[in-house]
Amino acid sequence: MNLEEIVARILGIVWSPMLVTLCLVAGLYFSVRTRFIQLRGLPDMLRLMFQGRSSASGVSSFQALSMSLSSRVGVGNIAGVAIAIAYGGPGAIFWMWVVAFLGASSAFVESTLAQIYKERDSAGMYRGGPAYYIEKGLGQRWYAVVFALSTVVGCGLMLPGTQSNAIVSALDEAWAIPGWVSAAAIGMVVALVIFGGVRRIAQVAQVIVPFMALAYLLVAGLVMVLNLDAVPEMLALIMRSAFGQDAAFGAMIGTAIQWGVRRGVMSNEAGQGTGAHPAAAAEVSHPVKQGLVQACSVYIDTMVVCSATAFLILSTGTYNVYDPSAPSQWLVANVPALEAGPAFVQHAVESVLPGFGKSFIALAILPFAFTTILALYYTAETNVVYLGRNRPSWLAMMLFRLGFIGALLYSALNTATVAWSLGDIGVGLMSWLNIVALLLLQKPALAALRDYEASRKAGRDPVYRPEPPQRPTTCVWTSAVPATERR
Template identity: 45%
Template sequence: MEFFTNVMNQLNSIVWALPLVVLCLGAGIWFSIRMKFPQVRLFKEMVKLLVHGEKSDAGITPFQAFAATVGSRVGMGNIAGVATAIFFGGPGAVFWMWIIAFIGASSAFMESALAQAYKVKGGNGEYLGGPAYFIERALKCKPYAIAFAVATILGPGILMPGLHVNSIASTYEEAFGADMLLVGIIFCAIFGLVICGGIKRIAKTAEYMAPIMCVVYVVMAFAIIIMRIKDVPAVFKLIVTSAFGLDPLFGGIVGSAISWGVKRGIYSNEAGQGSGAIVSAAAECSHPAKQGLVQAFSVYIDTLIVCTSSALIILLAGTYNVGGPDGTMALVENIPGVEYGIRWAQNALNAVYGGTWGGKALAIVIIMFVFTSLMGYYYQAESNVRYLFKDNKKAVWVMRAVFLFSAFSGVLVNGEIIWTMGDTGAGMMAWLNIIAILLLSKKGFALLKDYEEQRKAGKDPVFDPKKFDIEDTTGVWSKFKNK
């Protein structure tokens, strides 16, 4: 186990070296400037498209795709991930999470619009797409596409699921004294019933669970804000000043704040990682830019609302203090033995609300967070298995078994190595996807331009693949020709 831990730590340090941080920030800035900041200009359009979207038997609705991707994004990265970022990068890491969310919204648009433009119909009539598909069809590089598909199966399919089950099991152990092994068995059994229903059952489940879990968690955070309203300005000031090293307590860890903010921001909102694009491709819409804008909006929900809620819960609860010579977190003396991560958030809630009911309430909400996250992860892995094995049903069932085993393994392995595995999986996907969407950026810019030109002409935009030299081999866009 020690050898495996060392190997994973070494691999993670290579994957998440400075070049990936620069690549993520640089790509988001370039896309934002080149498209004239659609995340601001077209905000109202995003909301409109989310509410009024096409429906069909072949695809899922834009809202279902939105809910599935929000469900995937709003998970442990928003609670345990934020706590970990603050632990290692100080409060300033939260600021850099905001930044990567804002500029990452343009990356989310780019990858999702491209996934829509190059999607195909699978053997069961459902839409399939994502980076593997647009890399092969647009870049004409099959080995590159295979590499992304393999990275996605390794990341969301094998390396990342255990983190979430570990978090939920440890949460219930902390809140109710439940046996972690038993929690893992029950959770994985119920989860298996959902994923066997394919993308439509996954999307339908996420459609109901994602809004509820977000609202409940934000309400819990809002109550803390009201109770500690006098401290709110100071907390926001601390986040901003420590992000740039202006606060003397955090002057020496500015690099860590940026690195951990970007890393946890990408792990949380997945913008630029390519995972949101996989689910986006399953949606029904008349123009790729529509789903691109919807997915850009989901990044805001994830980071600017849910992640900020987690940060405020921790920083307003009085459980944070600077202790070590390197500026990393030390727990205050009256709350001993609290681990960073999900249990830190639990104890922060208990510290504010008194007793243990705050942590217990979080444990109940966590069920939905983890469930929707893993549904998104599973579909990402399944979609790429179907890409590699040409819709082979046996391969899909093997993937289901492997995924459930990987998820359950989270209660058997220590939490530190699980976080490392999750980071490595997300990083591998990000490297491959961001380079691909940078190479295809002209196509993405053209998709947005075409959409806006049709909107200005008073039309409901319709995508013509021939106009973009895209061959519609499976008739995905034929139903919209006479619209």
């Protein structure tokens, strides 16, 4: 059994239908428990996004948003969407929308918990995430260690390869640059940045993320305008395919759901736990403020950027769909055989803007993937810090950084199938562990939401002032539960 077969077998176990169901059901459950905060909270999301300032301990709300978007908005928004269409048909896009809408509530809960249970590391910087709230909230150190180890492996060794592999593929498609040249350049640039720490990551992210997203959306909008007559049929195709009503994709409803949810969770990270790490780094007066901001980032990622890619591909017809009963065969073949990934999008733009499309998408992928790599590094590093009790040794950090760069280079030069399968395994492991933890530890987040809404109703700027703790804790906040919960 070769590496690709081993990885595929593990992937089938991790991403079973049970995990797909868990992601959707958990999102629906948290939507109901929060009274659909992802809808009610939209005005506050937009208002809070640009408020707040950085401090000696934490970054601003906008920097934290940029850091989380750096991770969410990556090649998953380009290559990932293309792969979802190739394996799940156009209907997979609808299920990406569904998991984003429901997952925004999961993102709210995990980010609020990350703020409640955040700590300061040895350098005085805020650190937090699922490992922290699992240990402090549930009192289960072993569970927290398992999550931290899974995140170090997932974000440090598995997921970065999807980004570097897409860069290599896109540059080769556009300009025939040898893979080893692209990989070497990626490794050197990433090394220069990750040795600068979280502040440098935040500073780089807040400049690159808005610019790259805006440029990409402008080009996507231009292509849509030039193909305006195809838009109504494209939207109808997505809806028919999502529910098995299209003649070509009638038997793919289960596959559409699976691939839509899988690619959606990898892209928007709702419930996965990775978005909680930059959320904890923010300096805010109330945990719910960052919960709302991070919920909004899920919308930006999927409803805006992923949708733009889907519309690019579907409106121009530059996609193929694998037959689920015979994965080596095409169910629909609209273009010459292309490997599902950046090439779909490159050919889509190229078909409308000849001589520009392939190069533009290659240039767009560079900052998309680069900032995601940095965000994944920060997430993995935070869990290394957690495992080292906020004081990891110099040797541990050095070995981790070298391992991160090595894994990045390995997947960059491997096949796309292996790179994306490894990434999916990492996402799946973290999602299983984090969603279960959220279901067990939801009360403090819901109590914080009630406290926030009570302050807003009274016309006050919400400030989190919980009662003194009942037991010693190293959390930044004096307690995990607001006074309103302890009446």
